[in-house]
Structure formats: C-alpha cells, structure tokens
Amino acid sequence: MDAAEYANIAALETDHWYYSGKRRFVREWIQRVRPPGPNDLLLDCGAGTGSFAQEMERLCRVMVLDDHEEALRLLRTRFRPDQILSLAGDQVPLPDASLEYVTALDVLEHVPDDRAVVRGFHRLLKPGGLAVITVPASMALWSDWDVALHHFRRYDRPQLRALFPSAEWDVVHVNYTNVLVYPAVWGVRTWRKWRASSERPAATTARTEDTIPARPINALLRAQFVQLAHWPVPFPFGVSLILVARRRA
Template identity: 35%
Template sequence: MDRKIYEQMAKLDADHWWFAARRRILAELIERVARPPDDARILELGCGTGHNLAMLGRFGTVDASELDDTARAIASERLGKPVMAAALPDVSMFAAGSYDLVALLDVLEHVPDDAASLKSIIGLLKPGGSLLLTVPINPWMWSAHDVAHHHHRRYRQREIETLARAAGFTIDLISPFNTLLYPPIAAVRLLGKLTGKESSDDAMPGAGVNRLLDTIFGLEKDLIGRVPMPFGVSLVAVLRRPLA
C-alpha cells in the first residue's frame, strides 16, 4: 500500500470504528470457533502497522511479518520484538508446523498468487491448527479504495471455499460480515462509481458518527456463525489444517 495509507492507518487504528469493532469480532471468533490452546503460538502475516497484535496476544505468543518497511517498524515497536519481512507465498523464515493459529487479515487480496500463499500457510500450522482469514468481497464494489490499497481482487465466497479446499484446509466457518452497514457502504461505493470518485475513504468520521458505526458493526460479534449473514462488505473464515 502507499506510505500515506500506513501513516493514516497508524493514526486511526486505535479508535476508528472499522478497526475497533473488527478486532472485537475477530477476538470472539478466535475464542468461539478457532479455539487455540492456552499459550498458543500465533503468527500474523501482513500485520501492517500492528493494530491487531495486542488482540492476538491475548491468546498466546505472537510472531508477525510485514513487507513494508514503514509499517514493519511501527509494528515492531508495538510488538516489542522484530517483525519479519515476508512476501507471500514465501514463508520460509518461519518454522514449518509450529503455529496453532495464523492470522491473514485483509492480506490475501494484495498477493498475486493467492493459491500458492494458502498452500504455504497450511504448512506453518500444527495439525489441527487454524487460519483466521478475512478478505474484501463483491467484485462489483471495486473502487478507488481498492486501488489506493493496492488490491489485486475482491472475492466471491465460493472462490475462497475453492482456494481453501485446494490448499488442504477444512472449513470451520465462512461468512460474510460487515453486513449491518452493507447498505450505506454499498450506496457510497455505487455513488463513487457514478461520480468518478478517485480518492480512498479512510478518514476518521466525527466522534458521534464513529461511536454509532462502531456500535452497529460490533453487534455482529455474537451473530457471525450463529445467524446466516446473507451479504456483507467482507468475508471471514476459520480454516483448519486436518489432524491427519
């Protein structure tokens, strides 16, 4: 991503509604669906500025990778140890079969070879270990936001299912999310297409709006995996390496 995107991310990620509510949702899914063991070994690939590292650290010992130099420096400071540089599908700097949980959070869409990346990630997991994956969905929503963030694609759910099974994963959970806010977000994206908007949409909203959006998005924490989510802006999956 552009350097200015990382700098903006580091300023906003503690309080911006999307980051804050998403962390609560992901923590709930780790606890309820992935269920790593106590003191799990955890790896986040493509951790950006490290805004998920503290949340992941609640479940065990965390290692991380990030390709961008600026983001990696910020993440290393947050993690309290060096974050490695890794360009998927190359994960050779990490020991095979050593992690209980790998997090790949809005990263796969940045990678040219997504199939090879998932195949390399399954090799990092212990038998029975899980991959927590999020990606943007709905190719029709492609916008200036995707361009600014250097996305290669937006996915369809069936594409992730096919990629996951081809890599050898079983699927514990796969669901759209950011569902409750889908109508206004979709409307904004459609309006941007009609008006030729060329800027990203990462700015912090006003405090009241930010709290409202945080509350609405955060309601999905107890819904995903329990209530069918028919559509959404993103997709979340918990994929597991089989025991045998």
C-alpha cells in the same frame, strides 16, 4: 500500501468501527474454536501496524510478518526483533508445522497468487491448527479505496472457500459480514465513481472510509459488524468475508 495509507490506518484503527470490530470478532472466533494457551504461537501475516497481534499477546505468544518497510518500521516500535519476520523470497522463514494459529486480516486481496499464500499457511500450521482469514467482498464494491490500498481483487464466498480444499482443511465457518451496511456502501462508492468521471471538483472529496462516524453511529456499526460475523445462516452478500479453518492432519 503507500506510506500515507499506513499512517491513515494507524490514526483510525483504535476507534474506527471497521478496524476495531474486525479485530474483536477474529479474537472471538479464535477463542470459540480453539482457545489459545500461553505456549501457543500465532503468526499474524500482513500485520500492518501490529494492533491485532499486540492484543493477542494477552492470550498467547505472537509473531508478526510483513514485507513492506513502512509496516516493519511500525512493528519495530511494538515488538521485539525476534517477533518480527519478513519474507525470505516468497517463503515465511519458519519450520513446517510450527504454529497453532495463522491470521491474515485483509491480506489475501493484496497478493497476486493467493493460492500460494494459503498453501504456505497449511505448511506452517500444526495439524489441528487454526487459520482465520478476512477479505473484502463483492467486486460490485470495487472503488478508489481498493485502488489506493493496492488490492488485486474482492472476493465472493465460493471464491474464498475454494482456496481451502477439503482434503487439507476443515472449514468451520465462512460467511459474509457487514451485511446491513452493504446498500449504503454500494451507494456511496457508486456515487464516488460517478463524481470521479464527471470532471467535477468534488471528485477529490475525502473518502468516507477515512473518517470515524459520530460516537453512537460508530458503536452501532461496530455492533452489527461483530454480531453478524458470528451468524450461522449464510448471507447472500456483504461488504466483507470471514473464513475460519482447521488444518487437517
């Protein structure tokens, strides 16, 4: 992402319903499926500003990985040098089967070869180790926001599930999230596309993703995001996807 986008996320992520809700339900899934202990090691891939990893330090040991200098600059303000990794070529510089947890929160959409990244997760995890992945969903929602964040794609559920073959992974949960706000998000992004193509000055209007709603609305949006991220019934659509998988022996 561009430096401006990192600064934008850093300014929003503490309170914004999307970022705070995502961190919360990922922590809850980890604690539900494989509760961490103080000696367990978690690697947060594409750690960005480091907020999620910093929250997880209360539960286990953490390391953070990123390959963007702006992200690494932010991570150096929050973590010790021995906790911070950058890619060595296209490889994570850690031994095979060295981790109990790998997380990638809205990361796979940023890389050209997402299958290779998932193979790397499998290499790094111990048998029984847990991967928790979130990605943006539905190419119908593709917008200027995806372009600004340098996304290669948005996912549907079969596409994400196919990255984790049954011979190597036990997929515990995969489902859409942010289901209730899908119609509103689709409407806003469709309107923005129309404005951007109409040569109207309003085409440069600030993105709704860059603002925190009023406190009651923000709390309501966070609650639906968190609760539906645990829903056991498959949804037909959503703004985001979550996948939780154990590495097979």
